[in-house]
Amino acid sequence: MIKGSCLCGDIRFDTAAQPKGASMCHCSQCRKQSGGIWSSAYVRDEDLNITGRVSWFVASAAAKRGSCRRCGSFLFWKAHDEDTTSFALGAVDGNTGLSVEKHIFAASKGDYYEIADGVPQKD
Template sequence: MPPSDVTEFTGHCLCGAIRFHGTYDDNHGLKACHCGQCRRWSGHVWAAILPKSMVIEGEPKWYRASDFARRGFCPTCGSSLFWQRDGSDIIDVAAGALDSPTGLRLLGHIFVADKGDYYDIADGLPQDPRE
């Protein structure tokens, strides 16, 4: 893969106790998840990148969110930061915790069948009822 297809990122929680940096593949875009767990975890919609590589500085706490995944957060300020499927080396990163400018653009929406009844999705991007 040519170097131009890889983007570096940095980010941190609200208080700065957890910091992270790494790279992501430009071919894997940002999607917003509207499932009930993500909405409760983040307070609305969860949007994440799938990093190619990442280093985490600090010690996030992990919460067993389901029978197949866990969610990571800052134990000091409570910022929701990470999502990881069991058995995977990849940790999804909350787009809202990335330092700007990110250069990211939302590519679509997932789990829209579970979205909250208090908003519409009207941006014209692809909507998957599940994943």
């Protein structure tokens, strides 16, 4: 079981499913919202239990982003046309048991760091 929460604890989530697609996102939206690289993995919507009031922001024609209204923690990413939701690995309580599989939007990364871990990169 993976469990997590926002900084203030108003939103909690858990899943018994095995998360997939552990990635580090370097897109400008993730960098602006998180202040850096956003790490996430996803599960099917039906396998993710969320308690608390998520504030959903429609960030693009493709997806929305979920955060806590009280503390501002950026917790979820959801494509409009998919049945999965990504959750922030940094919000997980304890270890995840996952390893990063890929870096996404690597071409949009900030100029102040290098990606040097040998994990595949997708532009």
